[in-house]
Amino acid sequence: MSGTALGHGLESLTLFTDPVDLLAYRRDCSVVAPGEPELVARPRDAEEVAAVIARAGRDRVPLYVRGGGSMYAGGVNPHAGGIVLDMAAMDRILELDLARGIVVVEPGVRFGALLEALAPHGQTVGIVPLTGPTATVGGAVSAHALGSGSPRHQSMGDCVAGLEVLLADGTRLRTGSAACAGAGFFQRYCIGPDLTGIFLGADASFGVVTAVALWLVPLPAVRDTLTLGFAGTAAAGDFVTAVQGRELTRNVWYAAGYEGGTVRARMTQAEPACDPATLPGFCVCFDLGGDADAVAADRARLLELAAAHGGAEYAPFDAVYFRRLRYDESYWYSFAGYFSRSRCAILMSSLPSDRLAGFIAAVDAQRAQWSDFMWGAAVVVCRRGLHGGVLVFYDERREWETITKAVDGAADALVAAGCVPYKSGKQWAAQVREMHAYSSVLERLKRALDPAGVLAPGNLGLGHPGSGTGSAD
Amino acid sequence: MSRALPLPAWFDERFGADLYHCASCNYCVDAVWPERGLHHVCATLEHHSPAPGYSGRGFIDTARALLEGVALDAGSVAERVFTCTTCGNCETSCPIGLRPAAIGGALREVLSAADVVPAPVRAARDRIVERGGTSEPAAGPWQAAAATPGDGVAIFAGCAARADGGAATALAGWLAAAGIAAAWQDDGARCCGAALAELGAVREAGAWRDGLNRGGVPRVVLGYECLNHLRAGGDENASSLLAWLDDGLAGGRLALALRDDVAVPRVRLLESCQLKPRPARALTDDERRARELLGGLGVIDDAEGYPNRHALCCGAAGGMPDVAPESASRMAAARLGGDDDALVLTLDGRCAAHLARSSTHEVTDLASFLARYTRLSRAATGS
Ligand SMILES: Cc1cc2nc3c(=O)[nH]c(=O)nc-3n(C[C@H](O)[C@H](O)[C@H](O)COP(=O)(O)OP(=O)(O)OC[C@H]3O[C@@H](n4cnc5c(N)ncnc54)[C@H](O)[C@@H]3O)c2cc1C
Ligand code: SF4
Ligand code: SF4
Numbered sequence A: 001m002s003g004t005a006l007g008h009g010l011e012s013l014t015l016f017t018d019p020v021d022l023l024a025y026r027r028d029c030s031v032v033a034p035g036e037p038e039l040v041a042r043p044r045d046a047e048e049v050a051a052v053i054a055r056a057g058r059d060r061v062p063l064y065v066r067g068g069g070s071m072y073a074g075g076v077n078p079h080a081g082g083i084v085l086d087m088a089a090m091d092r093i094l095e096l097d098l099a100r101g102i103v104v105v106e107p108g109v110r111f112g113a114l115l116e117a118l119a120p121h122g123q124t125v126g127i128v129p130l131t132g133p134t135a136t137v138g139g140a141v142s143a144h145a146l147g148s149g150s151p152r153h154q155s156m157g158d159c160v161a162g163l164e165v166l167l168a169d170g171t172r173l174r175t176g177s178a179a180c181a182g183a184g185f186f187q188r189y190c191i192g193p194d195l196t197g198i199f200l201g202a203d204a205s206f207g208v209v210t211a212v213a214l215w216l217v218p219l220p221a222v223r224d225t226l227t228l229g230f231a232g233t234a235a236a237g238d239f240v241t242a243v244q245g246r247e248l249t250r251n252v253w254y255a256a257g258y259e260g261g262t263v264r265a266r267m268t269q270a271e272p273a274c275d276p277a278t279l280p281g282f283c284v285c286f287d288l289g290g291d292a293d294a295v296a297a298d299r300a301r302l303l304e305l306a307a308a309h310g311g312a313e314y315a316p317f318d319a320v321y322f323r324r325l326r327y328d329e330s331y332w333y334s335f336a337g338y339f340s341r342s343r344c345a346i347l348m349s350s351l352p353s354d355r356l357a358g359f360i361a362a363v364d365a366q367r368a369q370w371s372d373f374m375w376g377a378a379v380v381v382c383r384r385g386l387h388g389g390v391l392v393f394y395d396e397r398r399e400w401e402t403i404t405k406a407v408d409g410a411a412d413a414l415v416a417a418g419c420v421p422y423k424s425g426k427q428w429a430a431q432v433r434e435m436h437a438y439s440s441v442l443e444r445l446k447r448a449l450d451p452a453g454v455l456a457p458g459n460l461g462l463g464h465p466g467s468g469t470g471s472a473d
Numbered sequence B: 001m002s003r004a005l006p007l008p009a010w011f012d013e014r015f016g017a018d019l020y021h022c023a024s025c026n027y028c029v030d031a032v033w034p035e036r037g038l039h040h041v042c043a044t045l046e047h048h049s050p051a052p053g054y055s056g057r058g059f060i061d062t063a064r065a066l067l068e069g070v071a072l073d074a075g076s077v078a079e080r081v082f083t084c085t086t087c088g089n090c091e092t093s094c095p096i097g098l099r100p101a102a103i104g105g106a107l108r109e110v111l112s113a114a115d116v117v118p119a120p121v122r123a124a125r126d127r128i129v130e131r132g133g134t135s136e137p138a139a140g141p142w143q144a145a146a147a148t149p150g151d152g153v154a155i156f157a158g159c160a161a162r163a164d165g166g167a168a169t170a171l172a173g174w175l176a177a178a179g180i181a182a183a184w185q186d187d188g189a190r191c192c193g194a195a196l197a198e199l200g201a202v203r204e205a206g207a208w209r210d211g212l213n214r215g216g217v218p219r220v221v222l223g224y225e226c227l228n229h230l231r232a233g234g235d236e237n238a239s240s241l242l243a244w245l246d247d248g249l250a251g252g253r254l255a256l257a258l259r260d261d262v263a264v265p266r267v268r269l270l271e272s273c274q275l276k277p278r279p280a281r282a283l284t285d286d287e288r289r290a291r292e293l294l295g296g297l298g299v300i301d302d303a304e305g306y307p308n309r310h311a312l313c314c315g316a317a318g319g320m321p322d323v324a325p326e327s328a329s330r331m332a333a334a335r336l337g338g339d340d341d342a343l344v345l346t347l348d349g350r351c352a353a354h355l356a357r358s359s360t361h362e363v364t365d366l367a368s369f370l371a372r373y374t375r376l377s378r379a380a381t382g383s
Helices: A019-025 A046-059 A112-119 A138-143 A233-245 A260-270 A292-308 A314-326 A330-338 A353-369 A400-416 A427-435 A436-449 B011-023 B043-047 B056-067 B074-081 B089-093 B100-113 B119-131 B167-177 B193-197 B203-211 B224-232 B243-249 B286-296 B325-336 B349-357 B368-375
Strands: A014-016 A039-043 A064-066 A083-086 A093-097 A104-106 A123-125 A160-166 A172-174 A210-218 A222-230 A252-259 A282-290 A342-349 A375-383 A387-393 B155-156 B183-184 B219-221 B239-241 B254-257 B267-270 B343-346 B363-364 B373-379
Touching: A014 A019, A019 A039, A019 B056, A019 B074, A046 A064, A046 A083, A046 A160, A046 A210, A046 A436, A064 A138, A093 A112, A104 A112, A112 A123, A112 A138, A138 A210, A222 A233, A222 A292, A222 A314, A233 A252, A233 A282, A233 A292, A233 A353, A233 A375, A252 A260, A252 A314, A252 A353, A260 A282, A260 A314, A260 A375, A282 A292, A282 A314, A342 A353, A342 A400, A353 A375, A353 A387, A353 A400, A387 A400, A427 A436, B011 B056, B011 B100, B043 B325, B056 B074, B056 B089, B056 B100, B074 B100, B089 B100, B119 B193, B155 B167, B167 B183, B167 B368, B167 B373, B193 B203, B193 B224, B203 B224, B219 B224, B219 B243, B224 B239, B239 B243, B243 B254, B243 B286, B243 B368, B267 B286, B325 B349, B343 B349, B343 B368, B349 B363, B349 B368, B363 B368, B368 B373
Parallel strands: A039 A083, A064 A083, B155 B183, B155 B219, B219 B239, B267 B343, B343 B363
Antiparallel strands: A014 A039, A093 A104, A104 A210, A123 A210, A160 A172, A160 A210, A222 A282, A252 A282, A252 A375, A342 A387, A375 A387, B254 B373
């Protein structure tokens, strides 16, 4: 169906059908194949979202949802065509309740705008992705963001007090305490099973998020960074496991681990005269925040624990990279590094901290197999376990065919090494389908909530041909 | 109708790396990044249409599609790339230093060569060609034959000596009161072609620029758009009024003070997009100079706090007032904000004229401001 025909009945909305405008909606930052949307709708409120969902359901047209479009797993790519809902115009902060410690926002609010609004109140939110200037809260919830806050809170879903979601049949569902009329958002798991979780990290497979309630977190009074160097990955993994076991992450706002190659690259770039043989084989970096006493005490305890694992402070890497990443150039610097070649494919998985060495070994094996690409590995420390990021730098013009194969191969290798798909989108669809019991329950949920299979077909491996869930076309 | 619009080889040579380097991160479309003073990016998206084809990223996506032979409606492409203020916010906010605004400009050039130009742009260009500049020349001292500068100052007034010629007239009086001879170059109001270049007529604009008398003389160029155009053509002798003044003050040859016979109002300094440090442009240091100069005179009290480097464009440039006049007015109103009664000072005369046209605020350009509120003199001890 043409975009214009699809737009019949939706004329009061902001719609885009011109192919020049649709180009921007074909893909996110990933190497997942782009799609070809026919129509983009940019709703201003939940009623307009409902109108688009109804339209998609009536004509069984696939409907994809997009926030900032910065995901790296293809969740926004409309590979079955159809309609894309661009949520960016739903960008109001609906409620700021300092007494309850809750902020309720529309899904299109960008983290940059949210943090700016909260700062005068001395508040922030639990998780902020590094892409904060453009990433939306709705996108972060639906892609299950991580980043600043992961050591304290784990991931985005752990910071959500409840959601408002529009389902395929038009039901407007409020989750958490807000399910009870008049109670408002303040807690999860009150009534029984908490339905919020079905929509967290769901990549729009089960509904469209139209409001998000987040718990507020006071801004720390003092911040400080600490970088610790270890001889190798195994010692660093044991150290991180010990840190988590002692709950030493309570005052850590961000923590990441960098393999020796990354440390070498950053150090020799900043100080060409430095002797690579003297550099640590792995660095674990902490961004601490809290009361001055607590930060000082945790810093001392981290140093002590590192020493027990053969590690020690390695301030040079802190100065040339980590501190800049966290303070001076924050988001900017990470982008500049990531895209130093042409573009960078990012594959994110979860792993237990004691598997750090296995994760790095799996990346090394890919590195050897696909030596034309530049590979990098880094981990984000969570409250428990790690998020392991694999970065593959490639030339978008010449290497598109091979990069997709390399990344798909890396995904298989990571699962074989005991890692778990994270931010699944379409990138991890094949691996999710291999988890038979889990994916069959996902499929049954999908059939119940979206029987026509119009919502984001392909994401989470659902709605693909032969899956049994409704086919969109 | 959709058709392949082939891009010439120079396009790929100049911009191919940008097209394949773009990370689709959307910082140039919309971003809020308080630490860097970024509160939304693109005036066209905010005040004309939110369709991404109008954004910096849109230009990159479009150019890449064209390079790969995708058939797009050339009229749609033209409508989008010609409805851009050329402000460059998309470039200054790109985290990896790509040049979406310059790519938009290059697309204008390609579309012009293919004769796919929106009617208002064509009409605006015709008017410029007919008048020999952006508006009719004004009468003033610049019409006298150019003298050699001696220890005075050579000036290329360009558009500032057209329409009411206010800025050039003010400058002439200010210099004369200081006993500084002004040697007006190129018949005073000759057009350097910058406005044509901006509208995609790059070849014609180059010819107009080449027709100017450069004469190897250092000279002050009043409009920043003209200055950027002349510099882009390799004219090393072109500099700004602020640079000349700064140089004279720093070298002890000139002295500047507030006039004691006129009350100086509270001033709000707005940046001009032409001064943005963009990858495709020679940097000008005038934003800093203006803040230091005006801060030193006590005219602005928060010299560090503004202007805002990423403020949304006022809509004066890029042909916006011709292509989409209502959007251009909305941009101006949004740029000026509520009912702050401070005198709005913008370094570029074109922004000042557009802002004044579109609002009830009192707005002035730098030359007019200096002439009205300051006294320039040759320093007694100057070397
Ligand atoms: C260089 C780089 C660095 C990154 N760093 C981080 C990082 O530190 N931490 C991190 O977590 N991520 C990171 N990301 C990935 C991405 O920026 C984040 O996941 C971000 O939170 C996505 O937000 P978005 O608004 O761009 O979502 P989008 O990309 O637009 O969408 C993400 C998913 O959510 C779905 N969705 C969006 N809005 C809704 C809605 N209202 N209802 C239902 N579904 C919806 C989409 O369909 C898609 O599946 C990075 C990406 C890049 C390219
Ligand atoms: S130059 Fe300015 S108006 Fe044009 S696309 Fe870039 S930000 Fe928008
Ligand atoms: S041009 Fe720069 S800011 Fe815009 S999408 Fe591409 S990489 Fe991002």
